[in-house]
Amino acid sequence: MQICELATPAVLIERSRLTSNLSKMQAAVNARGIRLRPHAKTHKSPEIARLQIERGAVGICCAKLGEAEVFADAGITDIRLPYPLNPVNAERVFALADRIALSFIVDDPAVAQDWSDLAEGRGRTLDVLIKVDVGFHRCGIDPDSAAAAGTVRAIASMPGLRFRGLLSHAGNGYHATSEGEARDVAAREAQILRDLASASGVSCDEISVGATPTARFSVNEPGITEMRPGNYAYFDRTQVALGSASWANCALTVLARVVSRPARDRVILDSGSKTLTNDGARGFTSMPGHGAVLHDLAGSEPDPSLLVERLSEEHATVRVLEGESRLRTGSLVRVVPNHSCVVSNLVDHVWLVDGDQVVERLPVAARGKIT
Numbered sequence: 001m002q003i004c005e006l007a008t009p010a011v012l013i014e015r016s017r018l019t020s021n022l023s024k025m026q027a028a029v030n031a032r033g034i035r036l037r038p039h040a041k042t043h044k045s046p047e048i049a050r051l052q053i054e055r056g057a058v059g060i061c062c063a064k065l066g067e068a069e070v071f072a073d074a075g076i077t078d079i080r081l082p083y084p085l086n087p088v089n090a091e092r093v094f095a096l097a098d099r100i101a102l103s104f105i106v107d108d109p110a111v112a113q114d115w116s117d118l119a120e121g122r123g124r125t126l127d128v129l130i131k132v133d134v135g136f137h138r139c140g141i142d143p144d145s146a147a148a149a150g151t152v153r154a155i156a157s158m159p160g161l162r163f164r165g166l167l168s169h170a171g172n173g174y175h176a177t178s179e180g181e182a183r184d185v186a187a188r189e190a191q192i193l194r195d196l197a198s199a200s201g202v203s204c205d206e207i208s209v210g211a212t213p214t215a216r217f218s219v220n221e222p223g224i225t226e227m228r229p230g231n232y233a234y235f236d237r238t239q240v241a242l243g244s245a246s247w248a249n250c251a252l253t254v255l256a257r258v259v260s261r262p263a264r265d266r267v268i269l270d271s272g273s274k275t276l277t278n279d280g281a282r283g284f285t286s287m288p289g290h291g292a293v294l295h296d297l298a299g300s301e302p303d304p305s306l307l308v309e310r311l312s313e314e315h316a317t318v319r320v321l322e323g324e325s326r327l328r329t330g331s332l333v334r335v336v337p338n339h340s341c342v343v344s345n346l347v348d349h350v351w352l353v354d355g356d357q358v359v360e361r362l363p364v365a366a367r368g369k370i371t
Helices: 014-031 046-054 065-073 086-100 109-122 148-154 171-175 179-200 210-216 236-239 342-346
Strands: 010-014 079-086 101-108 124-129 161-168 204-211 252-263 266-269 306-311 316-320 331-338 349-354 356-365
Touching: 010 014, 014 210, 046 065, 046 266, 046 331, 065 086, 079 124, 086 101, 086 109, 086 316, 101 252, 109 148, 109 161, 109 210, 109 316, 124 148, 161 252, 171 179, 171 204, 171 210, 179 210, 210 349, 252 342
Parallel strands: 010 349, 079 101, 101 124, 124 161, 161 204
Antiparallel strands: 010 252, 252 266, 252 331, 266 316, 306 316, 349 356
């Protein structure tokens, strides 16, 4: 089957780019003796997780327990949740820990104590890491607090918990405005974790970092034992804008069809917010619009004359900025989305392709697992 025979909109994964992205990241961490534990929220696919593990990944990360349960059912045996699980989920956590090597984060001593009590009461041991806020200001203990080192010591000593180490996510790297600033974010992240580990006086087997924009710098930071990038499998328009990838690395595209040409300077595609998402692009330079329309179906550079300026649920309004567009009603285009991870969560399956040839239909097995 050729891609032109697919119903649109359709999410395509270019096989050669996917496997190249996976292999390059694995080679980079191998060269530095760092363990790779990719975040599977990008692809939500056990088949792609297996490709990562076959190349040397020690396991995967999942965002939520529901995702982890899907991957465990598919035979993935080592899963980390870099997410603050509440003890209300205890039955699911212990059931999952019966089946696989499970670890998760804590960032609140009271919650950690609850997990300690639950585990001790069952005669069990749970593997935990402490999440550290390295500048994104979402989850994590404040490393600048006078209590930070004591918090690490307190949690590490709790019965029923096996303290594995420190974990962070430099999401602030997504807001870097230059290559140098992204490098500085990675350096500061690593320094914060090293300093906190030293100040606590507690053995930290794991110093785990995870973000695709900073991965190329983190791999060279001393003391890092584990990296958890996710988006690197597919990349997207944001990663190109942040210098993490080139257009030739972008494995995920949305195949869309022109359904209307109501004006000379306007093209309407059948891929609205339910496919491309409303996420904006971030980067070192301005990236207006909701994706990059490629120049041709071979997946080349974007067409600078086309701007995806507005999304409705089922429509993408593309502005023709200059000249006479080649596109006519019925024409097919490929669009690199701003954020590939969200696109994965919007479809039941993706199509693995080689150029214009469809290779395989891959279910997005962990789609919608938000609990």
